[in-house]
Amino acid sequence: MGKKTNFSMMKLILCFFMLLTLAGCLSAREINDLEIVIGMGVDKDEKPGSILLTAQVVKEDTAGRAPGNGSGGDSKAFWNVSSRGNSIFDAVRQITHKTGNRLFISHNQAVVFGNDIAAEGLQEYIDFFLRAHEMRPTALILVAEDRASDVLNAKPETEKFPAFNIAKLVKTYVFTSYFYKVNMKDFASCLMSPTTAQLAPLVSSIPDEGNKDIYVSGMVAFKKGKMVGKLNHDEVRGLLWVLGKVKSGVIIVSSPNGQGKAVLEIIRAKSKVTPEIKDGKIVMHIKIKEESSLSEQTTTENLATDKAFEKIQEASAEVIRQEVMASFDKSKELNADIFGFGEMLHKKYNNEWKTLKNYWDEIYPTIELNIDVETKIIKTDLLKKPASSSEEEK
Amino acid sequence: MIFLLLIYAFILIINVPGLIKRKEWRDLTAFSILYVIAFALGLMYVLDIPIPSPMKGLQHLIVDILGIEYPQG
Amino acid sequence: MSIEKGKISSQQLLFLIAGFVLGSVLLIDFTVGITEQQTWMVILAALAITAPVILSYVVLAKRFAGMNLVQMNDMVYGRFLGKVVSTYYIFFFLMTLSFNIRDVGELYITFLMPDKPFIFLLVVFTAICAYAVTKGIEVLARVSHLFVVTGMFVIISTFILLIDQMDFSNFLPFFELPFIRIFQGIHIVSTIPFGETVAFLMIMGCLNKTEHAVKNTFFGLFIGVVSLLIVAVRNTAVLGRTQTIWTSTSFQTIRLIDIGTVLTRMDFLVGIAQTILIFFKCSLLFYVLVVALSQLFGLKSYLPLVLPLAGIEVIIAATVFQSPVDHAGITQNAGIIYSIPLIFVIPPLSLLIAKIRGLPKSERGKGT
Numbered sequence: 003m004g005k006k007t008n009f010s011m012m013k014l015i016l017c018f019f020m021l022l023t024l025a026g027c028l029s030a031r032e033i034n035d036l037e038i039v040i041g042m043g044v045d046k047d048e049k050p051g052s053i054l055l056t057a058q059v060v061k062e063d064t065a066g067r068a069p070g071n072g073s074g075g076d077s078k079a080f081w082n083v084s085s086r087g088n089s090i091f092d093a094v095r096q097i098t099h100k101t102g103n104r105l106f107i108s109h110n111q112a113v114v115f116g117n118d119i120a121a122e123g124l125q126e127y128i129d130f131f132l133r134a135h136e137m138r139p140t141a142l143i144l145v146a147e148d149r150a151s152d153v154l155n156a157k158p159e160t161e162k163f164p165a166f167n168i169a170k171l172v173k174t175y176v177f178t179s180y181f182y183k184v185n186m187k188d189f190a191s192c193l194m195s196p197t198t199a200q201l202a203p204l205v206s207s208i209p210d211e212g213n214k215d216i217y218v219s220g221m222v223a224f225k226k227g228k229m230v231g232k233l234n235h236d237e238v239r240g241l242l243w244v245l246g247k248v249k250s251g252v253i254i255v256s257s258p259n260g261q262g263k264a265v266l267e268i269i270r271a272k273s274k275v276t277p278e279i280k281d282g283k284i285v286m287h288i289k290i291k292e293e294s295s296l297s298e299q300t301t302t303e304n305l306a307t308d309k310a311f312e313k314i315q316e317a318s319a320e321v322i323r324q325e326v327m328a329s330f331d332k333s334k335e336l337n338a339d340i341f342g343f344g345e346m347l348h349k350k351y352n353n354e355w356k357t358l359k360n361y362w363d364e365i366y367p368t369i370e371l372n373i374d375v376e377t378k379i380i381k382t383d384l385l386k387k388p389a390s391s392s393e394e395e396k
Numbered sequence: 397m398i399f400l401l402l403i404y405a406f407i408l409i410i411n412v413p414g415l416i417k418r419k420e421w422r423d424l425t426a427f428s429i430l431y432v433i434a435f436a437l438g439l440m441y442v443l444d445i446p447i448p449s450p451m452k453g454l455q456h457l458i459v460d461i462l463g464i465e466y467p468q469g
Numbered sequence: 470m471s472i473e474k475g476k477i478s479s480q481q482l483l484f485l486i487a488g489f490v491l492g493s494v495l496l497i498d499f500t501v502g503i504t505e506q507q508t509w510m511v512i513l514a515a516l517a518i519t520a521p522v523i524l525s526y527v528v529l530a531k532r533f534a535g536m537n538l539v540q541m542n543d544m545v546y547g548r549f550l551g552k553v554v555s556t557y558y559i560f561f562f563l564m565t566l567s568f569n570i571r572d573v574g575e576l577y578i579t580f581l582m583p584d585k586p587f588i589f590l591l592v593v594f595t596a597i598c599a600y601a602v603t604k605g606i607e608v609l610a611r612v613s614h615l616f617v618v619t620g621m622f623v624i625i626s627t628f629i630l631l632i633d634q635m636d637f638s639n640f641l642p643f644f645e646l647p648f649i650r651i652f653q654g655i656h657i658v659s660t661i662p663f664g665e666t667v668a669f670l671m672i673m674g675c676l677n678k679t680e681h682a683v684k685n686t687f688f689g690l691f692i693g694v695v696s697l698l699i700v701a702v703r704n705t706a707v708l709g710r711t712q713t714i715w716t717s718t719s720f721q722t723i724r725l726i727d728i729g730t731v732l733t734r735m736d737f738l739v740g741i742a743q744t745i746l747i748f749f750k751c752s753l754l755f756y757v758l759v760v761a762l763s764q765l766f767g768l769k770s771y772l773p774l775v776l777p778l779a780g781i782e783v784i785i786a787a788t789v790f791q792s793p794v795d796h797a798g799i800t801q802n803a804g805i806i807y808s809i810p811l812i813f814v815i816p817p818l819s820l821l822i823a824k825i826r827g828l829p830k831s832e833r834g835k836g837t
Contacts, residue, residue, distance in 0.1 A: 108734075132714070135580055138734075140727050187711055187725060194710045349641035403592075407776040415773055426766045427773040434780030441588070447788040450564065455803040 041165025043150025125227035197344025240329025262301030490693025492750025
């Protein structure tokens with residue numbers, strides 16, 4: 003009996019001992035020791051082969067204070083620390099010379115690549131961001147119009163940190179569908195495809211009262227990691243119509259009586275793309291269905307009639323068709339398969355694909371599009387009739 | 397190093413007295429053989445003596461000698 | 470005659486098998502590099518191929534009720550050859566256990582705790598497995614319910630959370646890859662999650678009633694297969710083309726969960742679930758190893774062998790491969806080839822011989 007309790011006592015002591023020691027403090031990093039990185043930028047440095055890495059790091063003591071508490075002057079809650087290195091990982095470790103701690107990149111919201119790096123080719127620089135175990139594949143990837151470090155420096159108005167601001171900006175694509183967000187995994191997926199061209203949002207800055215404001219001005223297309231051209235808003239939206247990624251946005255058409263505009267808000271859009279190989283030619287059948295609401299009109303005539311609707315629907319279908327064609331023409335000009343038509347062919351016509359993919363650069367410009375757009379106006383928001391005194395309405 | 401000795405002493409203490417008391421000689425022999433092997437391996441590991449890996453040997457046997465292999469890639 | 474005094478019920482067998490197969494959920498990463506988007510087909514094909522083999526295991530266990538593998542081998546192949554066969558099996562269990570322990574270590578080292586020394590993780594993990602084994606099969610059987618439910622919960626919930634990121638066109642084109650790769654994939658999947666259930670030949674001897682053994686075994690297997698399929702489908706649908714480049718597809722998939730900025734960074738969930746499941750699988754394998762070895766030596770109880778074997782296992786796990794690259798490379802080749810006889814040939818052969826010679830007779834003997 004005594005032996006039994008003795009043994010149980012020993013086990014208890016052992017458990018207690020284990021509790022204290024096994025709590026896994028071996029490689030614990032306290033918050034003070036972390037340099038929390040929320041954004042990173044990569045630029046080319048003056049020396050060939052060397053890159054400039056900018057990391058936006060949170061400063062803990064000022065981060066807690068409410069924004070707008072500017073009595074103490076211009077205290078930024080972050081600092082952009084940069085270092086040079088011969089590879090990204092090299093530069094990351096070199097930053098520790100300036101910060102005193104290792105960077106903690108788990109919270110990285112976005113990685114911005116400078117214009118020069120994008121032109122040279124991203125393939126060399128993307129490996130670190132995919133392989134590093136702290137990086138998340140949900141981090142966004144962006145291209146700066148000029149230098150990435152400038153983008154990271156731009157002071158935002160409503161957000162404390164530029165990096166969060168940038169991430170927020172990119173996520174607003176749902177409101178206009180003029181660009182869309184690309185995360186690391188999507189980019190990697192496109193890189194792995196032999197034919198698809200990769201895309202990333204382009205961030206430009208405009209000077210605004212001495213401060214630089216940044217905004218997303220369009221998207222950039224890459225081929226095999228090298229930047230080949232820019233797509234403006236309409237062209238990007240054309241692309242998004244085809245991919246079915248349009249979430250919302252604005253379409254402006256002139257009103258049927260020619261005296262003003264009818265403005266439609268896109269509510270939802272779907273698309274279905276069917277590739278077809280006919281007589282040795284590749285035809286893509288694109289069927290787009292869109293629903294919108296009449297959100298604004300500038301004429302006095304009441305557009306909420308069936309007849310007017312029909313005309314407006316047709317006009318908006320035409321706008322969509324033009325956007326798609328603009329996008330396609332641009333992609334042909336850049337010879338970049340931004341739609342992923344190659345992969346669609348791959349999925350459907352596997353056997354032909356094996357030979358086609360080697361000549362994709364020659365074949366792509368010969369693709370024909372067969373666009374079929376169906377639009378519907380399903381509501382008119384809160385007005386049945388415009389606020390105007392019109393004598394025709396009897 | 398110290399860990400190794402501590403752990404193996406611990407193992408010894410837990411198992412041996414019971415076995416001797418119950419006169420389970422056969423169990424004790426089996427235990428001792430395995431114990432010595434484990435201890436030797438542990439010692440080799442701690443002293444950085446390379447331990448041959450059985451799988452490497454198997455791989456060599458199957459791939460090089462018998463020539464059975466799946467194509468790489 | 471048997472060493473283990475405990476008994477398990479048929480239903481516990483179901484959960485034991487389900488938990489065992491679930492423990493291999495991350496191991497399909499071995500095949501994803503080879504079979505890419507056709508992994509789900511490979512899993513189904515492997516099930517079709519191994520189902521009859523597993524059936525032979527259960528029938529064998531029913532026939533030799535109450536006996537475990539080593540005893541069966543002795544009866545079927547005679548004293549000397551039986552011991553040789555048993556040694557072959559023991560080698561297999563030893564190696565497989567070390568692979569699995571190493572797997573856990575690699576998981577932690579790559580994703581969760583990259584700075585910790587490898588051997589430390591192995592020692593701690595193996596120590597806990599050893600402790601579980603000393604408690605006996607009954608305890609393991611009792612906790613199997615809990616582990617299986619936990620594992621399934623994680624698998625199903627991660628699947629649901631990722632539905633909006635899934636793109637089912639990633640499964641096209643079907644039948645793209647050359648058949649030899651599919652064949653290798655089928656081989657891997659039928660060996661690693663399914664074929665390792667040959668270890669259960671040691672455990673089925675503890676069933677208290679063997680009537681529903683077949684039904685329960687297959688039901689447990691079914692649960693395991695469904696989980697593997699859900700994981701494979703989830704990974705392929707979400708990652709698409711990129712699934713072949715990540716070291717661990719399941720981890721990367723989970724990292725993409727990003728719902729309402731609240732449900733992010735869920736990879737710890739996979740870490741927990743996987744650790745629990747592999748722990749369960751390792752404990753079972755360890756148990757099987759220890760009992761087999763002690764049966765071979767004719768010992769009275771398997772307890773004394775637990776700790777030295779744990780020590781041997783740790784060192785083997787630490788040294789058998791140099792890196793995950795090595796591990797994957799060898800497993801995809803030699804690892805599955807040397808176990809072919811054990812999984813596919815010997816048990817059905819034993820069954821055949823037993824049928825022919827009318828074993829087991831109530832009086833032990835080689836055809837008296």
